Amino acid sequence: GAVVSQHPSRVICKSGTSVKIECRSLDFQATTMFWYRQFPKQSLMLMATSNEGSKATYEQGVEKDKFLINHASLTLSTLTVTSAHPEDSSFYICSASREGYGYTFGSGTRLTVV
C-alpha cells in the first residue's frame, strides 16, 4: 500500500528559531499534499494544501508567512515553522494524495517550542 514518511517524529526547538518538517511519499507520486495540525484531545485541522510546483493554499486563519510550505517534487513537501513560539507547539501531520491512492497520512511530528 501507499506509504508516507514524515521526519522528524519529534523536535524540540527554542522560541524564535525555525523548524523544518519533511513529508515524503515513498512508493507513489503525490499530486497533492496536505498539512494538518492537531492539538491534544482535538481533531485534525487542515492548515494548507499544496500541489507540486505551485503555491500552497492556506486555510483561513493560518499565517502563510509563518508556516512556509514547499512542494518541490511529486514525492516531497516541507513545512517550515518560522520564528516558532510556544503556542506553535503541536502535533503536525502530513497527508499525500493521488487519484487511485486515496489519502495516506504520515506518522506525525511532535513539535515542542521552549
Place this chain on the structure above:
Amino acid sequence: GQQLNQSPQSMFIQEGEDVSMNCTSSSIFNTWLWYKQEPGEGPVLLIALYKAGELTSNGRLTAQFGITRKDSFLNISASIPSDVGIYFCAGLPRQLTFGSGTQLTVLP
C-alpha cells in the same frame, strides 16, 4: 463550512463487547472515510465508503454510508484491547474534513 459531528466523544467498554459510533454532516458528502489514530501516530485508514447505502466490512469493522449522504456509522464487533485508540470519521468533497473523534477504551 462543512462540519462533522461525531458521537460519542468517548467510550469505555468491556473486552468482547460491540461498539458503534457515528458521524453526521450538515452537508452532503460523496465519500466517507474512517480512520484510527493511536497515540503519537498519524491516522490509519480503516474503511472507505463511496456510495450512498454502501456497507463495507474490514475484519471486525463494518461501516455504512448513509442513504441521505449526510451520515455514516462504524461498528466494531467483539472488541479486543488493541482496538484502543481514537476513531475519526472524515468526509469529502472539497477537502478531507475530520470529525471530532471517538476515544475508545477497552477494559479487560
